[in-house]
Amino acid sequence: MWFIPRNYPRTLESSQYRTIQNHHHELDCYAVVSGGAEETKALLQNRFDHIFYTGSQAVARSILRAASDHLTPVTLELGGKCPCLIYGKVNMASAAQRLVWSKYFNAGQSCVAPDYVLCSQATRDALLPALRQTLEEFYSKDPQTCPDVSRIVSPQHWTRLMELLNRSRGKVVVGGESNQEDKYIAPTVVVDVAEDDALMEEEIFGPILPIITAESLQQGIDFVNRKEKPLALYVFSEESSIVNAVLEKTSSGGFCSNDGIVHMTLPTLPFGGVGGSGWGSYHGRWSFETFSHRRAVMLRGWALERLNSLRYPPYSEQKLSWLRWTTSAKSSCSLM
Known part of the structure; x- marks a missing residue:
């Protein structure tokens, strides 16, 4: 703070x-x-x-x-549950790599990490093998021994994450292993997750990725719009019509297509939330604007004081006529 x-x-x-x-x-x-x-x-x-x-x-x-x-x-x-919608034609291998990196970077402990995925069942079935392969390539067959796998920040947060996972009615299809003493939770993927599941109650902020099936793009958009406005919203698709539809029909602090997290690294873009995910923005010049007050300043001299008589009492119809003329679109004159 x-x-x-x-x-x-x-x-x-x-x-x-x-x-x-x-x-x-x-x-x-x-x-x-x-x-x-x-x-x-x-x-x-x-x-x-x-x-x-x-x-x-x-x-x-x-x-x-x-x-x-x-x-x-x-x-x-304030962060929030950042969704990732995957619809239409997608390069599944690249999508899996970018999703795995952005989700499991720092064990998912990032305010802009993809919190959950929305896609059709067919897309999910194609995505899962790519996720398994990518996770093994990134973190080996034994992620707990991999030096690139982060640990959970505190015992309290580890307990919170495991309670969410244990309460979930979804099916763990990747990962799920954990070690309390080591504050370790394996990169985990959960499917068959319902909208009212424990994993959907709050921002996960950990290495657990729920996948929710919504057969049409509109169903996915409707799902997102029923929730609080997220800090970041991601869409993976090679079809510009799908990307534009998600962009135009949703609201979020930031938006990125076919990647995750990287939008916040550009200092030329404002970073911040909207609604439940925050107020205001910063990064680059936007930080300067946030911490500055735009003070209106007018410095005047003493010339043309006779013209100011039009705005001084006593008033008359003639003065009013002249004042109306100075404030009309046809006049660029200002006597104030």
Whole structure:
């Protein structure tokens, strides 16, 4: 979480302040506080010019309530369940490689990782062998010993993921192995997942990929639109009509066709959510805009004061006629 301070909260310990030097002048100091919920709650009692938060919707609601006391603007990046729709003609080998990389990168612990796949049953049946082959190529036949397979960030998160998987009514067709002591969960694929399944209740944020069958593209789009607007939405298809249909008929923070995650690496694109996946955007110049205030400034001199008499009392029909003329489309004159 980033706070843009008005007056740095002097209630913090002085040891938390550091003066930053550069080659030519001394900058003001920054307060850096490491902590959890209690420390954040204390910080939010102070007044800031802007609050930037990345995390869950639950915490975001608490931040918004605290920010409202001071009418502090907030930028939120909240993640969510990012869908991947696979329809029409697809290069299945390339699709499997890009899906596996973007889903299982960092063991799925990425806010823009594909959370679930929507496709027809025929596409699913063609995709599964490609996923198995790609997973073996990327992570070997024994992923737990592969140095490129990440571990789950904490014991609590490992337990949460395993509870979701154990509650699921879907069928594990790839992976499923785990080791609590090692905080390891194998890259896992689950099929026959229903819309109300445990894996669809919240963002997974882990190496578990549910595949949901929706026979038509419209059914897939309708499924996405019944959910909260995601931080990212992916569509895999060689048919531009399918890509454009998904783009035009859905809403998401970001959109990428035939790949995953890489859209957020472009500094020329704004990165952020919409609706339940966040407010505002950043990256590149968009970060500058987010943390800036567009201040309207007009600097005037004292010339042509006689013309200003048209807007000064006492008023008359003649003055009104002239003022109407200066504000008409035919006139580029401004007496204000």
